[in-house]
Amino acid sequence: xxxxxxxxxxxxxxxxxxxxxxxxxxxxxxxxxxxxxxxxxxxxxxxxxxxxxxxxxxxxxxxxxxxxxxxxxxxxxxxxxxxxxxxxxxxxxxxxxxxxxxxxxxxxxxxxxxxxxxxxxxxxxxxxxxxxxxxxxxxxxxxxxxxxxxxxxxxxxxxxxxxxxxxxxxxxxxxxxxxxxxxxxxxxxxxxxxxxxxxxxxxxxxxxxxxxxxxxxxxxxxxxxxxxxxxxxxxxxxxxxxxxxxxxxxxxxxxxxxxxxxxxxxxxxxxxxxxxxxxxxxxxxxxxxxxxxxxxxxxxxxxxxxxxxxxxxxxxxxxxxxxxxxxxxxxxxxxxxxxxxxxxxxxxxxxxxxxxxxxxxxxxxxxxxxxxxxxxxxxxxxxxxxxxxxxxxxxxxxxxxxxxxxxxxxxxxxxxxxxxxxxxxxxxxxxxxxxxxxxxxxxxxxxxxxxxxxxxxxxxxxxxxxxxxxxxxxxxxxxxxxxxxxxxxxxxxxxxxxxxxxxxxxxxxxxxxxxxxxxxxxxxxxxxxxxxxxxxxxxxxxxxxxxxxxxxxxxxxxxxxxxxxxxxxxxxxxxxxxxxxxxxxxxxxxxxxxxxxxxxxxxxxxxxxxxxxxxxxxxxxxxxxxxxxxxxxxxxxxxxxxxxxxxxxxxxxxxxxxxxxxxxxxxxxxxxxxxxxxxxxxxxxxxxxxxxxxxxxxxxxx
Numbered sequence: 001x002x003x004x005x006x007x008x009x010x011x012x013x014x015x016x017x018x019x020x021x022x023x024x025x026x027x028x029x030x031x032x033x034x035x036x037x038x039x040x041x042x043x044x045x046x047x048x049x050x051x052x053x054x055x056x057x058x059x060x061x062x063x064x065x066x067x068x069x070x071x072x073x074x075x076x077x078x079x080x081x082x083x084x085x086x087x088x089x090x091x092x093x094x095x096x097x098x099x100x101x102x103x104x105x106x107x108x109x110x111x112x113x114x115x116x117x118x119x120x121x122x123x124x125x126x127x128x129x130x131x132x133x134x135x136x137x138x139x140x141x142x143x144x145x146x147x148x149x150x151x152x153x154x155x156x157x158x159x160x161x162x163x164x165x166x167x168x169x170x171x172x173x174x175x176x177x178x179x180x181x182x183x184x185x186x187x188x189x190x191x192x193x194x195x196x197x198x199x200x201x202x203x204x205x206x207x208x209x210x211x212x213x214x215x216x217x218x219x220x221x222x223x224x225x226x227x228x229x230x231x232x233x234x235x236x237x238x239x240x241x242x243x244x245x246x247x248x249x250x251x252x253x254x255x256x257x258x259x260x261x262x263x264x265x266x267x268x269x270x271x272x273x274x275x276x277x278x279x280x281x282x283x284x285x286x287x288x289x290x291x292x293x294x295x296x297x298x299x300x301x302x303x304x305x306x307x308x309x310x311x312x313x314x315x316x317x318x319x320x321x322x323x324x325x326x327x328x329x330x331x332x333x334x335x336x337x338x339x340x341x342x343x344x345x346x347x348x349x350x351x352x353x354x355x356x357x358x359x360x361x362x363x364x365x366x367x368x369x370x371x372x373x374x375x376x377x378x379x380x381x382x383x384x385x386x387x388x389x390x391x392x393x394x395x396x397x398x399x400x401x402x403x404x405x406x407x408x409x410x411x412x413x414x415x416x417x418x419x420x421x422x423x424x425x426x427x428x429x430x431x432x433x434x435x436x437x438x439x440x441x442x443x444x445x446x447x448x449x450x451x452x453x454x455x456x457x458x459x460x461x462x463x464x465x466x467x468x469x470x471x472x473x474x475x476x477x478x479x480x481x482x483x484x485x486x487x488x489x490x491x492x493x494x495x496x497x498x499x500x501x502x503x504x505x506x507x508x509x510x511x512x513x514x515x516x517x518x519x520x521x522x523x524x525x526x527x528x529x530x531x532x533x534x535x536x537x538x539x540x541x542x543x544x545x546x547x548x549x550x551x552x553x554x555x556x557x558x559x560x561x562x563x564x565x566x567x568x569x570x571x572x573x574x575x576x577x578x579x580x581x582x583x584x585x586x587x588x589x590x591x592x593x594x595x596x597x598x599x600x601x602x603x604x605x606x607x608x609x610x611x612x613x614x615x616x617x618x619x620x621x622x623x624x625x626x627x628x629x630x631x632x633x634x635x636x637x638x639x640x641x642x643x644x645x646x647x648x649x650x651x652x653x654x655x656x657x658x659x660x661x662x663x664x665x666x667x668x669x670x671x672x673x674x675x676x677x678x679x680x681x682x683x684x685x686x687x688x689x690x691x692x693x694x695x696x697x698x699x700x701x702x
Contacts, residue, residue, distance in 0.1 A: 029141035036135040040700040045070050045697045048684050051659035051667030052669035054232040060125070060355075062131035063235040064250045066135025071229055074660040075247055076140065077146055079633070082225050082248040083137065084152055084162040086111070091304040092151055100302060105175060105299030106166060108317045108324045114165045115158045117190055118344040122161070126348045127510075130157030130197075133250035140702055160416040163248045163342040167226075168372055172271050176335050180531035181274070181326040181333050196620040196635055197265035198439045198471055199377035200494065201384040204644070206434035206485045207670040213380040213487065216243065216254055216263035216496050218642035219620050221633060222656050223538040230655055233354075233683055241354045242651060242685040244638045251351045256642045256649055256685070259357045260380040263640075264379050265438050269374045269390045270463025271338035275409035276324050279332050286320055295320060295332075314321035322415050334409055338391035338419070346370040375438040381644045386436040388426035388443035388464065394418045395461040403461040426453035427463065435479040439471035439618075448480035470503040470616040491641065496618040497541040497680045503616070505562070509555035510534060512574040521573060526582045532590045541628045543597030550592070552614050553581040553599075562615050588628065601629045603659050604669040609676050619678070632656070641680060652680035 043066035048517045051069035057063035072079055084090045088106030090099040092317035106112070115280050119127070130681055138250040145403050169175065196219030206210040222359035228244035233252060243255015278287040285292045299314035318325035322334035334502050341347065345368060359380055359461040366376075371389060378385040393416040407414050426443040428436050429453030438446060442465045444455045460465055468476075477500070478493040480483065485493070499505050517531045537547035556562040557577035572580060585592045597610025600623055611632055613619035642651040656675050658667040674681060683691045 009279045028668075029138070029150045029153040032135060032138045032142055032154065036139055036288045037701065039065050039132060039135060040699055043069070043700055045698055045700065046690060046694055047190045048680060048690060049693050049695050051695065052230050052232065052683070054660070054684065054687070054690060055234065055357065057235045057239075058237075058403050059128075060237050060577040061128040063233045063239055064129045065132040065136040066700065067231055067233050067245070068133040068151055068301055069140055069249065070231065071245075071247065072137060072140035074665070074667075075229065076144065077454055078136065078227075078661065079247045080141075080148065080152070080226055080374050083155055083159060084149075086166040086248065087152070087155075087159050087226070088301075089110070091307070091519065092149060092310070095304050095306050097215040100304060101596060103302050104300050104315055104317070105178065105316055107298065108178070108321070108326075109165070109169055109174070110324070111162050111165045114341065114343060115162050118342060118457075119158050119161055122344060122348055123279065127157055127353050127508060128623075129250050129351060130160045132323075133157070133160050136700065140239070141184055146472050150511065157198060159312045160248065160264050160281075161344045161347060164347045167246075167591070168346060169337055169344045172337050173265075173341075173371060174272055174335060177274060177335055178324075178326060179255075179425060181335075182328065184328045184330040188651060196422065196440065196616070196622070198437075198469070198475070198494070198618055198620070199263035199265050200437045200475060200479065200490075201379040201386075201435065202479065202485050202490060203384050203404065203430065204381065205433040207490075208484050208486050210646075212384065212644040213263050214256070214263060214377065214380050214642040215490070215645070216256075216261065216638075216642065217494065217636065218244070218254070218638070219622075219635050222637055223633070223661075226656070227494040230638055230653060230659060230683075232683065234578070234687065238357070239354060240260055242686075243681050244641060248460065249350075250347070251354050253350055255356070255640060257354065258649055260359065260362055261642045261649070261651075262353065262362070262376055262378045262643075263375040264376055265440055267373055267388060267390060267438075267440070267443075268463070268465055269373070269388075269392055270404055271372060271393070273321075273336045273392065273393075273403065273407060273414075275334040275336070275407045275414070277320060277325065277332040277334055277409040282501075283332075286490050287410045288321065289410070293321065294490060295519075319416075320409070321412075322409065333406070336392060336415065337372075339370070342370060343372075346372065346481075351608070359385070367422045375440075377436055377445070379642070379644060381646065383430055384434075384436055384442070385430070386428045386438060386499065386523065389422075390425065390491075391423070392420040392462045394420065394457075395459065397461060404463060409682060420462075426458065426572075428452060435485075436477060437472065437475040439469050439475055441469045441472035441544070442466050445476065448476055451573055465653050470499055470505070471618050471620070473500045474498060474618055475505065475666060488641070491678075494618060494639075497613055497618060499539045500541070500543075501686060504559060505551060505616070506539070507575070510537065510551050512558070514580055516574055516578075519589060524582070526586055526592050527578055529579065530582050530585075533593060538698075540615050541612055543595060543610045545596050546658040549585070549599050550581060550613070552596070553576060553584065555615075557581060599630050600632065602632050602656065602672055604672055607669045607672045609673060611676055636675075640683070648686065651683045651685050653683050654680050 019304045042058040042062045044056045051310045088103040090102045138154045141153045167381035167518045188531045198217040202213050204210045218691045234240045241252040241257050243252040290643040296319040320334045323336040325334045338674045349368040349370040357361035370390040377391045428446045431447045433449045434446045543550045554577045557580045598609045613621040620635035622634040640653040655671045656672045660667040
């Protein structure tokens with residue numbers, strides 16, 4: 001016993017010592033250059049009563065500096081990690097398999113090489129924005145050395161640009177494909193249904209007040225490097241954007257300015273191709289069009305901090321004319337994706353969209369064709385517009401050639417280089433119906449009546465979706481009905497919680513369970529009661545409904561598309577899904593009659609409140625089992641509703657948590673109750689509206 005106590009004491013001493021050594025040897029971030037301090041003087045940050053930053057700068061670059069500093073104040077740990085991940089140094093912060101995998105991925109897809117090749121091709125004005133954003137991060141790191149790893153600083157504009165080369169392939173599921181190949185599972189994963197994102201625009205003539213409206217409603221994760229952060233960014237060079245951005249992005253990614261606005265949702269064209277290479281016996285070369293070409297080989301420089309020291313090592317990465325190559329003992333596969341080789345220009349495109357003051361100027365920015373994906377809905381006072389934005393490769397169309405599978409890597413004609421022109425993508429402009437919508441579904445049913453694009457106009461290899469989500473079906477039914485759509489109606493449609501009669505949950509769960517009600521002879525008391533409750537369901541996902549609880553939990557067990565609570569469970573037949581649902585409810589609550597809001601929760605710090613909504617309804621919520629309840633983690637997140645009135649642009653918004661990701665901040669969860677109650681707040685995008693709604697005004701030097 002005494003020896004065990006001594007051993008425990010020694011372990012504790014070693015751990016404490018290692019931690020002390022680790023902190024002692026990590027350098028503090030260096031003092032920024034004089035230009036940083038001069039630029040900081042040209043920036044003012046005004047926090048409104050919700051903690052949302054309103055950033056004012058003399059130039060666009062100054063405004064980007066202020067955005068970087070304000071966002072760092074609210075979520076520095078995430079931005080700090082994003083910088084490390086984008087530059088291939090995440091292993092310095094986390095000694096984990098995932099961190100090492102990220103840093104190897106950075107080398108594999110040639111993030112550093114892309115920055116070296118493309119950075120000087122960006123416009124001088126945009127490079128100034130990138131450099132200023134980097135200075136804002138450097139200033140924050142220097143002022144807060146206890147929060148910062150000096151090995152990552154100073155960062156430069158090139159490091160900020162690297163984040164686009166790092167993240168965009170991830171959004172295209174390139175990392176998922178790489179993981180499959182590393183595990184020697186070469187078939188490319190099929191496009192899957194997305195849990196959410198909604199965008200709607202209604203023309204002014206459909207509204208009694210003549211106001212055009214836009215719903216910006218992307219369904220991002222509620223935490224992590226791609227969660228929405230709200231900001232208002234203004235400069236004396238014409239920048240005045242309100243909307244959402246991600247940690248590390250030096251501009252607003254969707255929202256509105258004084259003239260126009262747009263919203264993004266995820267789309268699923270076939271944008272990633274996998275090629276099986278024919279290697280020579282020595283494994284160092286591959287065959288293309290009958291010729292032998294050397295496989296480019298480099299060593300990925302990897303570093304992991306184990307506490308008492310850094311461990312440096314290398315891992316090979318390979319490249320062919322197709323793109324990066326994954327080699328295993330089962331073979332070698334090359335990967336090619338939309339936007340390969342010019343990801344940095346996506347950031348400039350977003351910045352130019354921020355600066356656009358007219359529909360034509362916004363279209364000109366979109367014609368850069370650098371953002372590789374995302375449905376986009378646009379609105380201004382006079383126009384509504386939808387485009388199935390994507391870098392769709394011009395592929396070799398050949399009978400019997402399956403672009404959704406693994407392709408022969410020895411054919412040079414299959415290595416595409418060009419894309420469909422932006423104007424040739426599926427789009428809908430000012431349709432007779434007066435509305436457009438996109439909810440992760442087919443672009444060929446964007447609106448009702450004339451004006452939809454035609455599927456036969458696009459190549460089969462593009463893999464453009466042809467099916468509807470429940471959210472799109474409900475949008476078409478609601479907005480497509482005759483009659484005016486005033487603001488109250490617009491918001492009611494946006495927060496709709498209903499499943500269509502022919503939706504997947506009805507077909508695969510509810511109807512299947514009720515059909516078995518009279519044929520299953522082994523039903524328990526609890527199972528019979530659950531089916532009785534389910535038979536009363538009105539297809540809505542309100543907090544007070546017990547039938548919703550049965551329906552959504554059962555669907556979660558029958559289909560992966562539910563993405564609710566039980567992602568690690570393989571789909572079950574209806575009878576097994578009923579049993580699993582009842583067992584879960586009885587184990588947690590001791591009964592099966594449980595209101596949906598008692599099960600479905602928003603939890604953040606001291607806040608623990610009921611949520612309505614659910615998977616694939618317009619008021620979308622996804623949740624995971626946290627051991628006692630289902631805890632929301634994705635769905636409606638940052639919601640922004642914009643009114644384009646004759647005198648200007650006004651907007652209201654809500655965030656699922658609040659403006660800050662710091663638990664000690666009063667804005668850590670101050671919007672959560674309004675979010676659950678479906679209440680919006682003012683954005684104060686008109687600067688004069690701030691007035692008495694100002695909580696604090698300061699410069700980054702204060």
